Amino acid sequence: MTRLTGKVALVTGASRGIGAAIARRLAAEGAAVVVNYHRSPEAAEQVVAAITGCGGQAVAVQADVSRLDQATELVKAAQKQFGRLDILVNNAGTTRDNVIMMMKEEDWDIVLATNLKSAWNCAKVASRIMLKQNGGRIINITSVAGIAGNAGQSNYAAAKAGMIGLTKSLAKELGPRGITVNAVAPGFVPTDLTQSLIEQMKETILEHTPLRRLGMPEDVAAVVAFLASDEAGFITGQVIAVDGGMVL
DSSP states (O other): OOTTTTOEEEETTOSSHHHHHHHHHHHHTTOEEEEEESSOHHHHHHHHHHHHHTTOOEEEEEOOTTSHHHHHHHHHHHHHHHSOOOEEEEOOOOOOOBOTTTOOHHHHHHHHIIIIIHHHHHHHHHHHHHHHHTOEEEEEEOOTHHHHOOTTBHHHHHHHHHHHHHHHHHHHHHGGGTEEEEEEEEOSOOSTTTTTSOHHHHHHHHHTOTTOSOOOHHHHHHHHHHHHSGGGTTOOSOEEEESTTTTO
């Protein structure tokens, strides 16, 4: 699989879960990958080791992408390390679930900053490089919660819905210069963010999923790899649900 040979990709929040799977898949497709992390250097280095161990190119770079200054330095580091930037995957995210009456203002602010503002920050800086290169791929990892909403996740669902609006707006804004912008909306995928869900809730999710199974990080990574490739060159402004049909 070498659809991305010669390309450079930056994946935010790539030390574990979906982000790590995306980083590994893009590297397997031939891309040099910048593995961004915030607080998990050991996990990020494990992702890098897995990539380089298979003959790929990767480097781990720490940054809190919810801050524009750090997002700026991250993108600059990616360009300095590999000379260009072709693919940006905005995957960084967090949850702080609660019903609105009990949710703290801090929980709203942190989730909006980590999930939504980070995507704006990174796209703002990366798009400058891509514009000079006359092309690029921006892929935002949203959620089916951003499409259908979810009780107890007003902050998370709002942030993910915001990413969809950001995706469509940037697709129109950057398309004339050859930059595609798309979003991938995973359904329930077991990761560190979802491990607190009780077993009964998982069973309910399976009942409402036509394919009757939970998603895997690799399911999401496969779609991201396609959107990052030349094969998806005429696709932009789209939201692709990778959810086993859960939001049908």
